[in-house]
Amino acid sequence: MDAFTTHTGTAAPLRRSAVDTDQIIPAEYLKRITRTGFEDGLFIAWRTNEPDFVLNQPQYADASILVAGPDFGTGSSREHANWALLDGGFRVVISSRFADIFRNNSTKSGLLTVVLPQADVEALWAAVEADPALQVTVDLQAKTVSYAGTTVPFEVDDYVRWRLLEGLDDVGLTERHLDDIQGFEDRRPAWLPKALPALPS
Amino acid sequence: MPKTLAEKVYEAHVVRSTPGEPDLLYIDLHLVHEVTSPQAFDGLRAAGRTVRRPDLTMATEDHNVPTLDILSPIADPISRAQVDALRANAKEFGIRLAPMGDRDQGIVHVIGPQLGLTQPGLTIVCGDSHTSTHGAFGALAFGIGTSEVEHVLATQTLPQYKPKQMSVTVDGELAPGVSAKDIILAVIAQIGTNGAQGHVIEYRGSAIEALSMEARMTICNMSIEAGAKAGLIAPDQKTFDFLQGRPHAPQGADWDAAVEHWSTLRTDEGAVFDAEVVLDASTLTPFVTWGTNPGQGLPLSERVPDPADIADESERRAAEQALAYMGLTPGTPLAEIEVDTVFLGSCTNGRIEDLRVAADLLRGKTIDPNTRMLVVPGSVGVKAQAEAEGLDRIFLDAGAEWRGAGCSMCLGMNPDQLKPGERSASTSNRNFQGRQGKGGRTHLVSPSVAAATALTGKLTAPADLIGA
Ligand code: SF4
Numbered sequence: 001m002d003a004f005t006t007h008t009g010t011a012a013p014l015r016r017s018a019v020d021t022d023q024i025i026p027a028e029y030l031k032r033i034t035r036t037g038f039e040d041g042l043f044i045a046w047r048t049n050e051p052d053f054v055l056n057q058p059q060y061a062d063a064s065i066l067v068a069g070p071d072f073g074t075g076s077s078r079e080h081a082n083w084a085l086l087d088g089g090f091r092v093v094i095s096s097r098f099a100d101i102f103r104n105n106s107t108k109s110g111l112l113t114v115v116l117p118q119a120d121v122e123a124l125w126a127a128v129e130a131d132p133a134l135q136v137t138v139d140l141q142a143k144t145v146s147y148a149g150t151t152v153p154f155e156v157d158d159y160v161r162w163r164l165l166e167g168l169d170d171v172g173l174t175e176r177h178l179d180d181i182q183g184f185e186d187r188r189p190a191w192l193p194k195a196l197p198a199l200p201s
Numbered sequence: 202m203p204k205t206l207a208e209k210v211y212e213a214h215v216v217r218s219t220p221g222e223p224d225l226l227y228i229d230l231h232l233v234h235e236v237t238s239p240q241a242f243d244g245l246r247a248a249g250r251t252v253r254r255p256d257l258t259m260a261t262e263d264h265n266v267p268t269l270d271i272l273s274p275i276a277d278p279i280s281r282a283q284v285d286a287l288r289a290n291a292k293e294f295g296i297r298l299a300p301m302g303d304r305d306q307g308i309v310h311v312i313g314p315q316l317g318l319t320q321p322g323l324t325i326v327c328g329d330s331h332t333s334t335h336g337a338f339g340a341l342a343f344g345i346g347t348s349e350v351e352h353v354l355a356t357q358t359l360p361q362y363k364p365k366q367m368s369v370t371v372d373g374e375l376a377p378g379v380s381a382k383d384i385i386l387a388v389i390a391q392i393g394t395n396g397a398q399g400h401v402i403e404y405r406g407s408a409i410e411a412l413s414m415e416a417r418m419t420i421c422n423m424s425i426e427a428g429a430k431a432g433l434i435a436p437d438q439k440t441f442d443f444l445q446g447r448p449h450a451p452q453g454a455d456w457d458a459a460v461e462h463w464s465t466l467r468t469d470e471g472a473v474f475d476a477e478v479v480l481d482a483s484t485l486t487p488f489v490t491w492g493t494n495p496g497q498g499l500p501l502s503e504r505v506p507d508p509a510d511i512a513d514e515s516e517r518r519a520a521e522q523a524l525a526y527m528g529l530t531p532g533t534p535l536a537e538i539e540v541d542t543v544f545l546g547s548c549t550n551g552r553i554e555d556l557r558v559a560a561d562l563l564r565g566k567t568i569d570p571n572t573r574m575l576v577v578p579g580s581v582g583v584k585a586q587a588e589a590e591g592l593d594r595i596f597l598d599a600g601a602e603w604r605g606a607g608c609s610m611c612l613g614m615n616p617d618q619l620k621p622g623e624r625s626a627s628t629s630n631r632n633f634q635g636r637q638g639k640g641g642r643t644h645l646v647s648p649s650v651a652a653a654t655a656l657t658g659k660l661t662a663p664a665d666l667i668g669a
Contacts, residue, residue: 108348
């Protein structure tokens with residue numbers, strides 16, 4: 001995972017609530033077995049069917065920060081939704097509420113999710129609609145979003161922040177505690193189910 | 202301090218807890234399917250890691266599998282490559298796989314309980330949001346992303362924070378023709394698709410206790426549709442009876458030890474929930490969704506809502522967008538909406554009891570000539586049992602299609618899809634735009650509403666069939 005410290009770029013206003021991961025990337029793109037190359041599926045239905053969809057507007061074509069309505073990333077657990085956003089050039093998604101699995105996935109994939117109050121989201125929407133070239137900076141070190149003289153603080157779990165700043169991979173961190181895991185396994189009751197060997201149905 | 206059931210299960214699995222860090226939670230059972238796992242296995246290989254506990258891991262093929270002609274190679278080369286990748290990975294890492302054609306194959310959330318691998322008090326994960334289904338047995342079961350799949354494969358643990366606790370209490374008796382699906386659709390309509398965000402829901406109350414294990418699975422399955430991390434129900438005699446004798450259930454003295462432990466798995470008197478929701482089952486009627494998320498639902502006796510009546514701006518905009526996509530006019534009675542397709546299946550309602558309920562309504566009748574009905578059992582086991590009971594004949598005689606087991610039209614990763622503009626009544630769990638095929642329109646319903654709808658060609662409550 002790439003470390004995330006600070007990012008500056010332009011932002012796209014996605015004025016929709018409850019954007020589910022089927023919209024971010026539909027199932028047909030999930031047949032691939034790679035971890036990259038999902039940009040062609042990103043918001044594909046809206047990009048195809050809605051000429052004025054925000055990402056079809058040339059002034060937002062290079063945006064790297066997505067500012068979305070509440071409840072972004074609901075539905076399926078597909079981490080492909082994170083990958084598609086990253087492949088599509090986004091480093092940050094801002095919303096007043098994220099679905100849990102999407103947010104959790106983002107802490108593993110290196111896409112930063114920033115929760116701001118809806119009023120701050122609305123202000124940011126208005127600002128980037130007035131000036132699509134507006135430079136927005138998301139600083140994970142300082143925990144702030146700033147643009148055009150405005151600075152808004154955001155909350156982020158300290159442990160997640162540390163991992164993202166360092167670009168650390170969870171598996172490696174957990175492997176420091178293999179003794180604890182072994183100890184736990186030694187205490188598990190023997191009757192707990194095992195998938196192997198297969199038993200006759 | 203009194204504890205909730207979910208807290209008890211969680212705390213019993215904490216391997217390590219340190220202030221300022223997430224807890225390390227042990228995972229008892231890891232279910233795997235072809236869609237969310239290939240990149241995780243690639244990650245293991247790239248780092249030179251192995252699967253720590255292949256014996257606690259079980260894989261199956263479900264999302265991509267065709268429901269016709271299942272013994273031939275998959276025609277779609279990309280789907281085939283994904284299924285082949287799972288087969289190669291299972292072989293390389295020593296994981297048990299139930300592939301197409303195997304007697305244990307089926308939707309991952311149907312086969313876990315069927316094999317008796319899903320048991321009370323376990324922690325269960327799968328790279329699939331509907332892992333919450335297994336909570337029906339009093340397990341703490343939740344969906345994870347592919348990076349976490351890799352983490353569990355490598356370490357059999359996950360870093361976690363203890364979730365918040367929500368209770369959904371449903372008392373009272375359900376009217377005939379009203380089912381678990383209607384309960385959960387009503388709960389989601391009431392609290393919204395984010396209503397349980399960050400929480401584990403415990404479903405309790407007399408109406409929940411009265412439900413069969415299969416109906417409990419339907420309820421827990423859709424917890425994620427209310428934004429919950431998981432949903433669970435305290436195990437009871439019905440749970441034990443369901444499990445006893447299943448291939449992977451404990452036996453002999455182990456069974457007694459297990460039941461003794463399982464019997465302690467209930468929320469203590471006085472335990473505190475962070476949020477509480479109460480519902481009266483006796484007031485419920487068949488529910489149906491009109492929009493493009495599972496929270497946009499109403500009793501079938503009502504009309505398509507008018508967005509102008511919705512005060513909250515973002516909800517109003519969402520309703521407008523949903524109605525435009527669904528091609529619906531405000532004020533239209535829901536019971537007048539005509540459908541092209543009825544889909545009976547999925548991990549929500551693809552179990553034997555669901556098929557029985559639908560077959561009872563279809564017995565000796567013929568479905569509407571302009572409506573196509575797909576019946577897709579949740580697993581090979583369900584299919585075999587249905588055939589042993591003669592349900593396949595009832596469906597076929599009524600004019601429905603009897604298919605092989607898999608996810609099928611729940612998400613249309615296989616050829617079972619709606620065409621653009623087509624409308625379905627579906628017993629699955631998601632009515633998102635394009636979920637069942639590009640441009641397809643989905644109304645979520647219970648199995649009995651699905652069967653009644655197949656008979657009339659428009660959204661129909663089973664009670665309205667009487668005398669029809
Ligand atoms: S049946 Fe549908 S919801 Fe269930 S696992 Fe398959 S695709 Fe997911």
